[in-house]
Amino acid sequence: MSEITERSPQAVAPPPGPAPRGAPGPVRAALNALARQREATVFVIAVILLLYFGIKYNSTFVSQTNLANLLSETAAPIIILSIGEVFLLICGEIDLSVGFVYMLSPFLMHYLIDFYGVPVVPAIIISLLMGLVVGWSNGFLTVTMGLPSFITTLGTGFILWGITLTTSHAYPANIPVGAVGIGRWIGAAPWSQFIWACAITAIFYVVLNRTKWGLYTIATGGNLLGARESGIKVGRIKYGNFMIIGVLGALVGLQNAFYTQTIDPSAGGYQPMFYAVTAAVIGGTAMLGGQGTVIGAFLGSIVLATLLNGIDVAGISANPLDIVFGAAILLSMIANVRLARLRAAGRN
């Protein structure tokens, strides 16, 4: 019975790829083992990009300031948001509103401290809880009211955007004086955002791979009916994952405000959210649910940040930058899909 006689319809049906045959040498075996990891492609792409920019633009790219820029300023927010998106994508949903939670959270902190006299720490906690509430609302509209999450979060995103612009009159604000100290811990100090990003990656890696929550998230996205028949409370899983990304979005918004030392109504929005979804997908998370990787999202974010930063360092002017960026995303995805087929063929 060791033969696979038929392939499940749900499996990503790979055509028989050029699977290596015969006894492989040690190098080949190592490469095969690497290629079987879901994160392998994006790892290879990240290394190639880092080497390319590192060698070609040695002095500018490898400087400590630039690496801090790349990893902490550019990559960290994408990493944190993409981990939230990974959990949602795995359970079959998506959050388009998270960039607007990002936008609103520092304003909320500012209003609470400067207009309502709330002490700094509770103000920050309430701002984070706002993300939780938005996540709950997204869960309510999606799970309980039955809207597709694409529409739910499009709607809530616009509402949050409107709230931010209305309450701020579309003007930037200063960081409340009392919050500057704690702000260093949250995001102002160099590398602090990257340290947060690494810690969050580690925590959610464990959550996805070693806890019931992670298992049930995969089960919910992999086979909704089956998960329900097994007694898993699939609604609760979705609510929870919307709430997780809400808090992460609020955190990133605060970090960015502290780092840039201003609360800007043009920060956040769709762009960081799309970067996050792109990073998750480049990293090997399926758009259709059931599969995803936290490490892949981390590496995917590094790839995007390296591209953004490297193109900048290379001095490509701002206008064609997006053409290069878009093409690079597509190339990464093509490599990803090809290697995924190879991987599936190898595993059989």
Add this chain to the structure above:
Amino acid sequence: MTTEPVPDAPASATADPSGDVLRVEHISKRFGVVRALDDVNLHLVQGEVLGLLGDNGAGKSTLIKIMCGFQPPTSGRIILEGQEITLKSVDHARSLGIDTVYQDLALINELTVYHNMFLNRERTRWSLLSNRSMRKIAQEQLDRIGVNIPSVDAEVAKLSGGQRQAIAVARAVTSNAKVLLLDEPLAAMGAKEGAMILELVKDLKRQGQVSIIMIMHNYGQALEICDRINLLQHGEITFDKQAKDTSVQELNDIVIEEYRRALQEQKRQKTA
């Protein structure tokens, strides 16, 4: 439907003098004006394999859904090991020892065999999954009931239809089920795969710890594996015989008779 649901009562196995592990009495189910089940009486003897046959729409699935707690009957009683029970949900039925393998199997393709076998019953340590212990136990359980798969680490998506069915059955058996409801376990399965499932059910029968109700379509297979055959027609049990006392011929005749009547009925309606 008067008594409260009774939690696991291991001593009650002897409580029913008839030796029935499960009995349903006078079960009816109506969906609006549609009468899906009409005064169905069915009993399952401890350690027996009961084949439930019947035409599409005869009410087999409705009956299974009532016995597994998915939906309540309109009227009637369910008696498990001598105690009347009111099933509140599939989970509740499962906790009482009635486990179901649905046609869709409720397996998660993206998870490994052992994660599927422990789904919603995971073993944890400091709230982290004890993968090593689950993997070991899953392997032992599969070995014990004689299911042969390449590896418990394999994703379920990589398994064949028969292997998937076997995993689903194994999962239900190892959750200490007393009564196992199998909804067309041989549907859409090749001969080789089907034989594997029949072997598995035979092994379970030999071990004698679980009593099984199987919905089946193939009379030959049903007579080979089942101790007793019940035939459900138009929401009523019309036939109840030991498998050794009947034959494919007899079952065929009954069903052909039913077709003939249906045809005549249709003709009458056309001419009317």
